[in-house]
Amino acid sequence: MEIEEEMRELINESSELKRKLDFIMSIPGVSFISAATIVGETLGFESIANAKQLTSYAGYDVVLRESGTFSGKSGISKKGNSHIRAALHMPSMTCVRCNPTLRKFYLRLKPNKVKPLVALIAVQRKLLILMFTLWKNETLYDARYEEKKQQRSRPLLHRITN
Template identity: 45%
Template sequence: MNDYLQSVGIDIAKEKFDVCFKERKNGRSVIKGTRTFKNDSKGFTDFNLWCSKRRKETSHLVFVMEATGVYYEELAYFLHSQNEAVYVELPQKVKYFAKSLNIKTKTDKVDAKLIADIGLERSSSLKSWNPPSEQFKAIRDLCREISQLKKNKSAASSRLHAWNTAHNTIPEVIKAAEEHLEILDELIEKMEELLLERVKQDKQLYDKIERIAQIKGLGIISVTKVIAETNGFLLFNSIRQLVSYAGLDVIQDESGQYKGKSRLSKKGNAHLRAALYMPAVTAATHNENLNKFYSRLNEKFNYKKQSLVAVMRKLLVLIYTLWKSGEDYNQNYQWTGIKTGGLPPATR
């Protein structure tokens, strides 16, 4: 370990990011500066200049950030393009590090300082971040565009229904709305064809996705979206980490005698949650095992949405398990690996 180490902790959000620049020399840690930047290209340039003024030629400088949704990606790409040492940590790891230091205060500036400490204390064990391969990046971009087009289609369909039920809507308006819907249908079909072409270029990748898509409720497109958003699960060593990254983990609001509502963290990748939603709806109805699971939870929970989230989580874990194990899905095999965080066998 370098005896002169500098670490920049980055707490990133949609519109801005807070940073803390710390250094450690001869066992002593000192904050060299804190600041907030805009999460855009100008902010990245300003941030780079700010860091260069504090950087020492004799030190080893690392940049550490949390995988918060997708907001970290552009900055991570920028720093990687500058040949910087970039580390992207899962939210759960940051949370446990804070607990180990008994830090209870949570603000953006406190989080940036905490993340900088991770760089100083654990730089030797951190895994460098590398962008996904060109193939995975293209697949992910196509998946995200398809998802956005489907959102637009849903909105356009609702608008057409509103025009059709409204009083005395002129035909020209209804025709325009119908044509808009047709265009979106054509675009979705075209983009899905492009996506399948891309995936089929890698036979090994396609074969793995096709095997996982045998789970009733899933399909080639939905499995591809999950694989693309997780970069083939490269960042993850456990189910717990994956569930946290997806924002499908539950936060307990309890203190002493107070028992608050449990809620979904939603801190993770929104694209990943969106990719699992419709498959979960389908699986909860048509997948025999998951339908029983869903029905059983409906008796326990007050809201069906809680049960649906549990099905989303189950599907995510199934995809992860089959991807890692390389085995076929056996719907008759019962396992309990979701709770333990271990990697259960998919077949017996």
């Protein structure tokens, strides 16, 4: 509890940091501790240029393990920051329950995977990219964003088919 209070005091000293942290915490299922840990471990995403670089930094990049005639399994590299992966574990489980967008994503992946944990790791990666996007764009989370995006693209399809 003392550490959390210290974290809050440090963040409250900077109004810009507090404002930007609120963008990340607008995602249902993401707590103050998780958001602050991610921002702290990435130094406020200052040296990260894009989502691919971020996923590689966190160790969520996919690697294929094979050599010669041996064909192994693919999985995440785990060569990145383990603190980020640990900080995203519980929020991803919460998001699967209460975040409609990430829940759909998880339920779509889960039947295709051997273990449900693989789908949960995909949710963690997507959640990290979402945090990065909200931080960089300085916008609040919009649960209806995907629906709005699909509605905007439909008129183009309609014009092409006519």
